[in-house]
Amino acid sequence: MVIDRFYPSSKTCSACGAVKPALGLSERVCVCDRCGHARDRDLNAARNIRAEGLRLISLAMETNRRDTRG
């Protein structure tokens, strides 16, 4: 499975999905500009990658179902 490497995982708020345009490398924890949700950068990135992975898996399963139905 390939996760789009341009997917802005570390910049995307896991609460509201807002994408922060710039993220300082020294920023360990970032606070969302839109909803104020504070999150650990790495944890947030991991969550978003997981969510993207699950999305891709469900897409693939959907395609399989269609193909096998005949």
Ligand SMILES: [Zn+2]
């Ligand atoms: Zn947010």
